[in-house]
Amino acid sequence: MRVVFHVLFIFLYSLFDIFLTFFGITLYSSKWSINFENIWKNLNIFNYSYWTSPLDFIILVCFRQIVLLITFIIVRYGKSEKLKKHILFVDIAAVLSYMISTIKILAFDETSGFLANSPGAFINVGSSIVFSLLLCGLVRVSILSSQFNYQRLEEDQTEETSTTPTSTSEVEGGSTTNSESTDNETEKEEDDGVSKEEKENRLPLLKHVYLIMKICSKQWKWFLLSYGLLLVNCALNLIEPALYSQMLTNAITMKSFDILKHACFLLAAVQLAEAISSTAKTTCMSYATNKTTKQIRVNLFKAILHQDISFFDENKTGQLMSRITHDSDSISNSLPGYIETTTENLINFFGALPIMVYYSWQLSITAFITFPISLILTKIYGLYIEKLSEKANDATAISNETVQEVLAAIRTVRSFASERTEYGRYTKNTDDWFKISLKSIMASTTFGLVWYLMWNVEDVLVYLYGGYLTINGRMASENLLSYVFYHWRLHSALNSFTNMFSDLMRTIGSSRKVIYLLNRKPVLDYENGSETPEVLGTIVFDGVEFAYPTRKNVEVLKNLNLTIEKGKTVALVGPSGNGKTTIVSLIEQFYAPKSGQILLDGTNIQNIQHEYYHSKVALVAQEPTLFSGSIRDNILYGYENGSEEEMLKVAKMANVHEFVEKLEKGYDTKCGEKGIQMSGGQKQRIAIARALIRNPAILILDEATSALDSESESLVQDALNCCAKNRTVIIIAHRLSTVKNADKIAVIEKGQVTEIGTHFDLMKNIDGMYYKLVSKQLEPKKEEQKNDDDIF
Numbered sequence: 001m002r003v004v005f006h007v008l009f010i011f012l013y014s015l016f017d018i019f020l021t022f023f024g025i026t027l028y029s030s031k032w033s034i035n036f037e038n039i040w041k042n043l044n045i046f047n048y049s050y051w052t053s054p055l056d057f058i059i060l061v062c063f064r065q066i067v068l069l070i071t072f073i074i075v076r077y078g079k080s081e082k083l084k085k086h087i088l089f090v091d092i093a094a095v096l097s098y099m100i101s102t103i104k105i106l107a108f109d110e111t112s113g114f115l116a117n118s119p120g121a122f123i124n125v126g127s128s129i130v131f132s133l134l135l136c137g138l139v140r141v142s143i144l145s146s147q148f149n150y151q152r153l154e155e156d157q158t159e160e161t162s163t164t165p166t167s168t169s170e171v172e173g174g175s176t177t178n179s180e181s182t183d184n185e186t187e188k189e190e191d192d193g194v195s196k197e198e199k200e201n202r203l204p205l206l207k208h209v210y211l212i213m214k215i216c217s218k219q220w221k222w223f224l225l226s227y228g229l230l231l232v233n234c235a236l237n238l239i240e241p242a243l244y245s246q247m248l249t250n251a252i253t254m255k256s257f258d259i260l261k262h263a264c265f266l267l268a269a270v271q272l273a274e275a276i277s278s279t280a281k282t283t284c285m286s287y288a289t290n291k292t293t294k295q296i297r298v299n300l301f302k303a304i305l306h307q308d309i310s311f312f313d314e315n316k317t318g319q320l321m322s323r324i325t326h327d328s329d330s331i332s333n334s335l336p337g338y339i340e341t342t343t344e345n346l347i348n349f350f351g352a353l354p355i356m357v358y359y360s361w362q363l364s365i366t367a368f369i370t371f372p373i374s375l376i377l378t379k380i381y382g383l384y385i386e387k388l389s390e391k392a393n394d395a396t397a398i399s400n401e402t403v404q405e406v407l408a409a410i411r412t413v414r415s416f417a418s419e420r421t422e423y424g425r426y427t428k429n430t431d432d433w434f435k436i437s438l439k440s441i442m443a444s445t446t447f448g449l450v451w452y453l454m455w456n457v458e459d460v461l462v463y464l465y466g467g468y469l470t471i472n473g474r475m476a477s478e479n480l481l482s483y484v485f486y487h488w489r490l491h492s493a494l495n496s497f498t499n500m501f502s503d504l505m506r507t508i509g510s511s512r513k514v515i516y517l518l519n520r521k522p523v524l525d526y527e528n529g530s531e532t533p534e535v536l537g538t539i540v541f542d543g544v545e546f547a548y549p550t551r552k553n554v555e556v557l558k559n560l561n562l563t564i565e566k567g568k569t570v571a572l573v574g575p576s577g578n579g580k581t582t583i584v585s586l587i588e589q590f591y592a593p594k595s596g597q598i599l600l601d602g603t604n605i606q607n608i609q610h611e612y613y614h615s616k617v618a619l620v621a622q623e624p625t626l627f628s629g630s631i632r633d634n635i636l637y638g639y640e641n642g643s644e645e646e647m648l649k650v651a652k653m654a655n656v657h658e659f660v661e662k663l664e665k666g667y668d669t670k671c672g673e674k675g676i677q678m679s680g681g682q683k684q685r686i687a688i689a690r691a692l693i694r695n696p697a698i699l700i701l702d703e704a705t706s707a708l709d710s711e712s713e714s715l716v717q718d719a720l721n722c723c724a725k726n727r728t729v730i731i732i733a734h735r736l737s738t739v740k741n742a743d744k745i746a747v748i749e750k751g752q753v754t755e756i757g758t759h760f761d762l763m764k765n766i767d768g769m770y771y772k773l774v775s776k777q778l779e780p781k782k783e784e785q786k787n788d789d790d791i792f
């Protein structure tokens with residue numbers, strides 16, 4: 001259907017373009033009398049005269065049709081992307097056609113009385129200008145419609161494939177997110193630092209600008225108020241000179257001191273009003289922009305918090321911080337400039353234009369001959385600046401990332417004496433940023449120069465042509481002077497517009513990542529679940545397959561089937577890097593399985609409400625992270641309403657109380673950033689207390705006692721044994737002594753359960769991995785010689 005419309009549009013365009021051209025030519029002889037002979041007469045090249053012949057319009061119409069035909073063929077052959085990249089050539093063709101048409105009317109005007117007796121000339125010029133401009137629009141519409149068709153085709157194909165169930169999860173309806181996860185998997189960053197996913201989700205320019213405006217529109221009342229105040233200010237600015245000169249002239253001519261006093265009083269009043277409106281405008285604008293900045297930061301933080309864990313595997317903290325602090329400001333802070341410049345320029349532009357036309361329509365046309373060229377130049381420059389600005393922001397983000405990473409690991413840096421290396425790394429990052437800035441400076445200098453030269457040439461043309469008209473008596477000399485004055489105003493307005501455009505593109509470049517992050521839908525949305533089933537604590541892994549999104553070709557879990565019964569303690573053991581922690585990450589819903597499902601008491605864990613789920617499942621991670629607050633804050637983290645008694649009870653159970661008692665500030669002692677002021681063992685004990693306080697039905701201990709000395713470990717182990725009563729406990733431990741008493745031990749090898757049973761069951765199988773692991777721990781040296789690769 002769209003193809004029909006496409007062809008119809010092109011047909012109508014060509015029909016009207018050709019018809020109006022030839023119809024215009026029939027009207028060249030006398031006023032509104034059609035003469036078909038004109039067509040044959042003007043087609044004859046021997047009758048051609050640049051000053052009177054409309055043959056140029058026939059050539060132009062053919063030229064436009066050829067351009068349209070070529071673009072049509074390109075689009076129909078599915079190469080619209082290529083055409084989109086080279087749309088500039090179409091624009092240049094259209095501008096050429098526009099310029100020749102506008103110059104032609106000046107040529108006609110040179111033959112006295114020709115225009116007055118040739119209404120067809122106006123039709124030819126008018127239609128040629130309009131169809132030249134329409135050409136750009138029509139080609140763009142063709143590209144858009146073909147892309148839309150292509151998208152539809154792709155969607156239809158996806159729908160077709162998605163209706164065929166391909167994986168267990170799809171059949172069981174357990175994972176819309178899973179299939180999405182494959183689709184949305186973020187690919188490696190490409191050369192320009194923009195990920196494939198980001199490129200695919202990149203919005204068209206207008207939609208992007210619309211979204212920025214939408215974000216800012218939340219403060220529309222303040223923006224509108226400051227805009228109104230700006231108009232008042234502009235109006236006062238405009239009338240001020242006229243008002244003074246009137247009043248002062250009157251006072252002087254009438255030699256009246258009273259009138260002079262009135263004039264001065266009025267002057268003071270106008271200036272006061274100007275000062276008030278200007279200050280109020282600035283205040284309103286600052287309020288609106290700061291509020292917008294705040295809103296963007298908060299929304300961005302929320303959007304980032306909302307992302308799935310795989311997103312954080314790929315995006316570095318420092319870079320994300322840079323987006324929140326630096327990039328979000330650029331959106332709101334650049335707005336006041338745009339609004340002010342737009343208003344002032346619109347007033348100048350529309351104020352000057354009719355006056356210019358009034359003084360000389362011929363000269364006004366001269367002013368607009370090169371206008372489309374400047375538009376094209378501005379567009380090229382703007383797009384380039386947008387790219388550079390995005391790159392500059394990326395480079396800033398990478399520098400920030402280095403700072404954040406180095407400061408967070410300052411002890412490691414110091415102990416490896418890597419200060420020089422890190423300094424070098426940071427210098428390189430800032431050098432990269434500087435190189436991009438240099439490119440930006442070069443681009444703006446070149447653009448400024450070309451723009452300056454172009455306008456100077458146009459100025460010279462205006463003087464030359466204006467002088468020529470004046471000398472020939474076709475324009476009064478005082479009109480030429482007034483015209484030149486307004487021409488300058490128009491220049492400065494257009495100049496500001498182009499500056500504003502490049503600034504806008506700069507803002508768009510800066511805001512690309514912000515908008516992308518704000519719009520990014522997490523692959524695994526933790527807010528999707530809504531069920532709150534009764535939790536007893538049975539966990540079932542049903543044919544779970546999993547690969548990390550950053551390494552989607554490496555299967556970490558392969559058809560994993562495992563049942564962890566309620567109230568039992570199950571230990572996961574096995575060689576390093578074989579998927580034990582990954583199993584925990586899936587239970588914690590950091591990632592979603594590629595296929596298969598994880599059930600908690602029969603409910604798919606993805607369907608359980610986020611807060612509810614995590615109040616039932618608690619994790620003590622391998623490297624627990626504490627927050628910079630007090631020990632009390634850390635124990636009560638995520639359970640802020642817990643009482644002091646509850647806090648003390650779990651602190652005693654986890655053996656925290658014993659060392660806190662010796663601290664001067666007790667539970668108010670600060671832990672330092674990431675718990676840096678605590679020892680490894682103290683951190684682990686606080687983390688255990690933090691997990692226990694919510695009295696979870698399932699407790700996961702991933703190497704939770706690895707940082708404890710043997711005395712503390714046995715104390716904590718006792719506490720954990722006591723906590724294990726009436727709850728499911730999943731333990732990952734390398735020291736087999738800690739898992740010996742577990743109800744069940746599952747050996748995880750290459751992402752699968754290869755052995756399962758009690759310690760005594762497993763020890764019977766002397767060829768099994770568990771037996772090997774135990775033997776290795778009992779006789780490490782002997783075992784090491786036997787098999788160096790079996791690292792446990």
Ligand SMILES: Nc1ncnc2c1ncn2[C@@H]1O[C@H](COP(=O)(O)OP(=O)(O)OP(=O)(O)O)[C@@H](O)[C@H]1O
Pocket residue numbers: 313548550551556574575576577578579580581582583
């Ligand atoms: N965030 C991640 N992104 C990509 N790959 C990962 C990620 N985390 C772990 N892996 C890889 O997944 C595999 C399994 O890792 P996992 O941490 O589950 O092993 P493990 O059995 O717990 O090891 P260990 O006993 O040493 O803790 C490893 O090859 C590891 O390199």
